[in-house]
Amino acid sequence: MSLLLYDNPVSGNAYKVRLLLAHLQLPYERVEVSVTDRTNRQELFAGKNPSLRIPVLRLEDGTHLGESNAILWYLAEGTRFLAEGRLERARLLQWMFFEQYDHEPNIAVARYLLHYAPDAGQHAEIVAARQQGGRRALAAMERHLKQHCYFVDERFTIADIALYAYTHVADEAGIGLGDYPSVGNWLRRVAAEPGHAALLG
Amino acid sequence: MSLLLYDNPVSGNAYKVRLLLAHLQLPYERVEVSVTDRTNRQELFAGKNPSLRIPVLRLEDGTHLGESNAILWYLAEGTRFLAEGRLERARLLQWMFFEQYDHEPNIAVARYLLHYAPDAGQHAEIVAARQQGGRRALAAMERHLKQHCYFVDERFTIADIALYAYTHVADEAGIGLGDYPSVGNWLRRVAAEPGHAALLG
Known part of the structure; x- marks a missing residue:
């Protein structure tokens, strides 16, 4: 399954994930989520992200990960973008x-x-x-x-x-x-x- | 050098560190820092913690680490309190x-x-x-x-x-x-x- 990013063009938190994905040259799909109309958040993110916020990344195994910095950590594991030690x-x-x-x-x-x-x-x-x-x-x-x-x-x-x-x-x-x-x-x-x-x- | 915790008895963020240190049965010293009078924070924490907040942990090598959850991560590395995978x-x-x-x-x-x-x-x-x-x-x-x-x-x-x-x-x-x-x-x-x-x- 391909990576799928629940995204918004102006969200800095979502941009963090796009920026690392660009550096890693990883392909992914995007779903645009409104940052002004939040009425569908429960429906969209129940079981995917406890905070009901973007970004959320659907991983290769179909599970979902929330919190921009936790997503950065996941993607950076084993690459030069994470520190060693x-x-x-x-x-x-x-x-x-x-x-x-x-x-x-x-x-x-x-x-x-x-x-x-x-x-x-x-x-x-x-x-x-x-x-x-x-x-x-x-x-x-x-x-x-x-x-x-x-x-x-x-x-x-x-x-x-x-x-x-x-x-x-x-x-x-x-x-x-x-x-x-x-x-x-x-x-x-x-x-x-x-x-x-x-x-x- | 022994572990030294910049601490306050009622701070939940500092308590996180004390709780993990108790589980790990690690000895440490404490310095009590006021959470109401913050006038000496710059003096106390310059070069130790960019956010000037407690908790701060002085490590074995004399360097300092801030942010309660980063301290938990550091202390838990290699123990059963951190997840694998x-x-x-x-x-x-x-x-x-x-x-x-x-x-x-x-x-x-x-x-x-x-x-x-x-x-x-x-x-x-x-x-x-x-x-x-x-x-x-x-x-x-x-x-x-x-x-x-x-x-x-x-x-x-x-x-x-x-x-x-x-x-x-x-x-x-x-x-x-x-x-x-x-x-x-x-x-x-x-x-x-x-x-x-x-x-x-």
């Missing part, structure tokens, strides 16, 4: 949990509320709080990237893919990257990796 | 990312705002929204636990430890577990595991 693998997870706790809920949510929500532009107070949280996350990345080219092991891994997805559209969340020059250099480094695919490819 | 390990991460995205930010934050924040009890509207999110997470767990004894592989793993930490104090978040009988049975199953340690042990 016990500490390096834990470090990779550290950055990926940071992404899902401190980064995505701020930057992705501000971006969604400003551009993609059905009532976009009507959440000034929430957006401001999320932008503030997003800037804290970017400052943490900047501190690390001042001294490192990538997040783990000085090479391009799924930690970079996870953090690239929403960082490279931070401007859509109303967050300029001028104060984070090392983050800007890292974004260009990731985009220059052979096999890179753009969000709207 | 590529899909099972990814499934374990799926539930751990679910915990940090859909579960902890709702249940832990409602609990904190009701009981531990400096201005506890003054956030009725935010608490109500977080309780609603917490109930959605518990409903997802209930759907899974109706058909399974544990989250992955039908045995006790770090996915159970990650989800146990805040689920077992959901009442402190103002969320009763009456509607989630399978979750209640699973909580009792986890607490009956040989080597279990209570939150306030």
